[in-house]
Structure formats: structure tokens, C-alpha cells
Amino acid sequence: MKRTPLYAAHVKLGGKMIDFGGWELPVQYEGIIEEHQKVRNAAGIFDVSHMGEILVKGPDAEGFLEGLVTNSILKTKENQIVYSPMCYPNGGVVDDLLVYKYSREYYLLVVNASNTLKDFDWLTENKGGQVEIDNVSENFVQLAIQGPKAESILQSLTDTDLSGIRFFHFLPQTLVGGFNAIVSRTGYTGEDGFEVYLEAGSGEALWNRILEAGKEEGLVPVGLGARDTLRFEAALPLYGQEISGEISPLEAGLERFVNLGKDGFIGKEALQEQRDKGLKRKLVGFEMVDRGIPRSHYEVKLNGKTEGFVTTGSYSPTLKSNIGMALINSQYAIEGNEIDIEIRKKCARAKIISLPFYSKKYKK
Template sequence: MSDLKRTPLYPVYAEFGAKTIDFGGWDLPVQFSSITQEHEAVRTKAGLFDVSHMGEVEVKGTGALTYLQKLVTNDVAKLTDGMAQYAAMCYPDGGIVDDLIVYKLADEHYLLVINAGNINKDFAWMQENLTDHVELTNISSQLALLAIQGPSAEKILQTLTDTPLQEIGFFHFKENVTVAGVTCLVSRSGYTGEDGFELYVESDNAITLWNILLEAGKESGLLPCGLGARDTLRFEAKLPLYGQELSKDITPIEAGIGFAVKTDKEIPCIGHEVLQEQKANGAPRKLVGIEMIDRGIPRSHYPVYLGEKLIGEVTTGTQSPTLKKNIGLALLKKEHTAIGTEVEVEIRGKRLRAQIIPTPFYKRGK
């Protein structure tokens, strides 16, 4: 018997040819057809992802805003009902507890969406830093989450709902949207570099919605997609992954998500002093893009050298399905991060040449 956790959609994986792996304690599909085919579908048509392993925490109460301002790096006071915001939670030394999305449902009522492998750790951190007049509830097991991503996502989803989807802007959402008879919270953000929507539904409705979406999108080329394509898509768009670009040993400024750190808000977040100093004067390390000159694929944790000097390591690397190049993200000492700098990546005991290049590697419409 497997002791891996499973999402409400696990029973239908086999029908669609899923190959599953252990991902942070979850039994999840790495691919359904092939990573390349699924990646291409999202870039050109649409893909459907089961993201139900993600965690959801409700934050309620008269002290909710004050609490969240202390807890996360972004300025939650700027949210109005129906808006979402990307942020991080940090330790006092500036290292990252997790990255997350904050949804404002109403005054005194927020939903935090956190990473699957961090649910227990995050919730413990939230409780440890709890302030007065706030109620926290971990509702992760009650919800399933489907993501439809790609240029055809809106067209496909619109056939199943009367809600005008064009009215949902980027990082906005609507509650109580009926999609093929299923009530959903529908948001528009995504983790692929493409347009798309997230559908939060009660767990019992996940399989019904999954099947209806795939049937509705069949003619438009909608494919079920796994973690493999999710990773290559987010990597090309330079969207960070916890455990690779983000960790307790990396600050948001080093990781390139300084846009989600607001050091001038009225209530400073945990880690404020370190983040303020790095935002003003620069961090000691910087996340950059590299492209291999010699033949070889850079992988996570491969060392990067300049001459005989170790200057950092690769956080994520692969052969880009879109660009057909061997590229990577690397966290390097900031004094060696100029575009065009030639470095060496140690791959299986050999140092191979690479060059620092601009990021993101892929941008929609370009």
C-alpha cells in the first residue's frame, strides 16, 4: 500500500495514461502523453492540470489585514475584493518560508494558496506568528484545484459558463461562477507564462469538472498535462519553484521576486530589516539565465565557476522545448552576473562553457 497522498482526481489518472511519481509526498502525474507534447499544447493551444495538491488556508477576523501585513512581504492593504496578489513569507533572516498567493474574498476574509510540500510547515509558521482577532483554518482537503492554461483557455472555458471571462483580469477572480453546473471560484493567474484560469471546486466535483473540461476542449487541442510540462513551462517564463529558486537559504531579492516585497508598508513583515537593506543596496547573489555553449544540460545544484572560482550553482536547467536550447537558471555572486559573461558549469566532473543571457527565456507574444 502506498502511503503517498492523492488528490481527488487520482482515480481518473490511469484513464488518461498518466505516469505518476512521488512529488513531495504526493502521488502525482509527471506526464500523460509526453512532456514535450504537453508543453507544446500549452504554448500553442491549451493544457489542463490537476493542481489539487496545493494548500489553502482561510484567514478571517478583524485582525486579518494587520496579521497578513506582518506575515507576508507584499502590501495586502492594496487588495480590493476580487483581487489576488503574489507574495512570500520570510524568516527573520530574510530566507523564504514559502511563496504564495493571497486572495481577498472580503474585508476580514482572505484565502492563502501555498505549496503542497510546505502545507504543514507553513500552517505551523502561520500559527506561531498568529496575532489577535484572527482565525486560521486549513481547508486544503476540502478543495480541488484545476488549472486550464494556454492561448485557447478562455475560449474553451467560456463555452461552459455564462460569466464573461474577459471581465476577470490578470490576478483577479470571481466567486460562485457556474462552470457546467459546478460552482467554482475562478481566478486568472497561472504558472506557465501563458494566459489561463484556476478553478477551485469542492473535492467531490473535481472528476466531473475534469472530464467536462477535457471533452469541451477536445476540438481545440486541450490536453491533460503533468508536472513535467508544468516545470518546463514555468522555467522558460522564469517563474520560481520552491526548493529550487526559493528556499530558507535564499531571499526574495536574490530570487528575483523583489517586486513582491514592499518595504515601505505601514506594518513591516517578518524579515523586514534584511529585505529593506537588500532592496536598497542589492543582494549578495542574483538569479540569472545561462545558455550552454558546450554540449551538456545544466541541472539543479550543478556548480558554476568563473575561472577557478566557485561563484554559485544552477537552480533549474533543461533543454528548453520551446527554444530547443540547453539553458538554466543559476544563483550566482552578483559581481559575476553581467549579461554575456562566460562561465563554466560542472557536469559529471567536466567543466563545460556557458554564457549568462537575459531572462525570462520565453515571454508570451514574443
């Protein structure tokens, strides 16, 4: 398995290490529920160095990317970030990614860890014009500091006014804890927070400095378990669950990130047809009425017939109930409808509720 440069730091902190898409990463330290609640009420720090970074540069970089992603980047300003799916011709999702714009000729793509090589190959296969594509993932450590106290903790380590970084914007170069870094403000938890990118060799030192700086404010290290429950409560998609090569962004409820009004991009025709004909499947949220925790891939049934499947399900530490998201037949995707979740070969009742389960508290 691959390891991030912070592996030794995780082991020292008592992190329970697991295989996550070929990476050996901490699933938890003190406990998933405790770490989840710390992020909601104070702050948590995550090692997300397994994420991929791909540089796209050259005179034709902007036009090239515009033809690949479903969202539009043409009106994006420098130091702004765009979230977008990237699709196959059939409308299925290659990956969902963050596009960091330095200039019209220089972009940094932040992609899902398990998709990094696939994304790089997809970009390379579809390359046109004067464009260079470089996989620079091994150059970076990426730390995420999330929670209502994230800004004050990180501010103690830099002279840069972090309040000036707007949501989905970044600073291409600033000093944090004495290290040169890229600092952005996006997040994957439903809380305000920052991402800090720096050279791999400096990652563990900055990780330790941030932990020390946040000790009195309640900052804790957080593993993959709480990262998943946090993003899930905020109804943020996870590749391979809410979106995949077989699930389109429209089916996943991401239509605001699909600009069908822009010039051609890969997958546009298929997505246009889905919208025009009406979606056969839709993503819904649900809460269990009967006892039982829904899990990914459990079948959703109505009148004994399978009408979809659970994409993500879990106990919610914030709502203190068992909830889930499911991709189901559109005709049944109505708030208030009851559905059955097959849990260990027995059907348990659930009720469709609105998404997200938890309202985001991002700084705008």
C-alpha cells in the same frame, strides 16, 4: 503517498505517476515536450489539487497578513489576488503564495503543496489579534486550464463572461460545467489561463467535462514535467529551487514583490540590510554554449572556483536549446559573461542571458 481525488482519472489516461513531495502525481501522459507545446499553442489542463488552501478570517485578518507577507495587501480590492513571498526573520523564504482577497476580514491563501503544514504552523505561531486560521486544503480540487485557447474552452462551460476576469483577479462563486466554483486568472506557465476551485467530490466530473469540451480545440492533460518546463521558460520561481529558507526574494530577483516602504513585516530588517549593503548573490539566466543539460544544484564555476549553483536547468522546447537559471556571486552576474557549469565532473561553457527566456502572454 497522498493522492488527489483525480488519481483514478490520471491512471485511466495513461499518466506516468511519480512521487512529488509525498504526492503521487502524473509527470507526463503523452510526453513532456508534446504537452509543453500544446500549452504554448492550444491549451492544457493540470490537476493542481495538491496545492494548499488556508483561510484567514476575522476583524484583524488584513493587519495580521500585512505583517507576514513582503508585498502589500492594504490597497488590494475585493476579488483581487496578490502574489507575495512570506519570509523568516533572516530574509529567507517560508513560502511564496497567492493571497485571494474576499474582504478585509476574509482571505484565502493558496500555498505550495509541500509547505502547507509548515505555512499553517508559521501562521498559527505568529497569530495576533482577532484572527481565525483554517487549513481547508482537503475541501478543494484545483484545476488549471492554460494556453491561448483556455478562455474559449472554459467559456463553453459557463454563462459567466470570463473575459471580464482581469489578470490576478477572481470570481468567488460561479457555475462551471454545472458545479459551483471559484474561478481565478493567474497562471504558472507564461500563457493566459484560469484556475478553477471546487469541492473535492466534484473534481473528476468537471475534469472530464473540460477535457471533452476542449477536445476539438486541442486541449490535452498535462503533467508535472511540462508544468516545470513551462514555468521555467517564463522564469517563474519554484520553491526549493529559486527561493527557499536560505535564498531571499531579493536574491531571486523578486524585488517588485518586496515592499520595504510599508510598516514592519517579518524579515524586513534583513531584507533592508541586503538591499542597503548590496546583494552578494543574484539569480541569472544562462544558455549553454557547449553540449550538456544543466540540472538543479550543478555547480557554477569561474576560473576553476565555485561561484554559485544552478537552481533550475533543462532543455527548452520553445527555444530548442539548453538553458538554466543560477544563483551566483553578484560580481559575475553580468549579461554576456561566460560561466562554466560542472556537468558530470566536466566543465561546460555557458553564457549569461536576460530573463525571462520566454515573454509572458498573460491577459492584463
